[in-house]
Amino acid sequence: MRLVLVALFTAGVAVVAVDGKQDGKRQLFPPGPRAKDACDIKKSEMAPFCETCQGLLDEAGIKQHKTEKDYKAHEIGKAKACVKEYYHCETHPENDTYDKGQCCGKDMEKKVSRSRVTWICETCGATTFDDKKCPREDCPKSKLRAECSLQPNFPHTNEKLWRDNKKKDEKK
Secondary structure, three states: OOOEEEEEOOOOOEEEEEOOEEOOOOOOOOOOOOOOOOOOOOOEEEEEEEOOOOEEOOHHHHHHHHHOOOOOOOOEEEEEEEEEEEEEOOOOHHHOEOOOOEEOOEEOEEEEEEEEEEEEEOOOOOEEOOOOOOOOOOOOOOOEEEEEOOOOOOOOOOHHHHHHHHHHHHHO
C-alpha cells in the first residue's frame, strides 16, 4: 500500500510525495533528523477532519458538511493537527507575526492556523498518519518523527529560529 501526501502551500503550489519521495529535486520529507527550519509543533490538538475530502475542517466546514446534501455522506473524524496562533494585517500580510502588535495604525487581528501532522520514518522516509509504526513492513527500523504539513511556511515554522532571524534583520 502506498501513501500519497499532497501539501498545498501558500503560493498555491502543490507538492506530492509518494512514500516519502517527491518527483523533482527535493524530497518533501527526507529520512533522517528534522530540518532546522521545521515547524516546532509546540501545540497540537485533535481537530475535525473529513476522511473523504482529506482536509481539516473549521466551523464553516463542519456546518457545510452537516447541512449540504453533497457533503452529508462524508465521514468526519478527528486528526492530529499542529496549532499556531499569530497576528495578521489584512493590508500587509508580509507583516504577520507571532507577537501582538499594530500595523496600519490599528491592532493586528489574532488568527489560528491548523495543519495536519504527518509522521515520517527517519530510516526510509515513508509517510503515515499513524504514529505507531512505519507503514513499510520491510523497513529495518521504525523511528518516526512528527512533521507539520504546512512547514516551513509562516506560522508553521520553527518559532525560535524565526525570532532570531527577525532580530538579525532588524539590526541591519
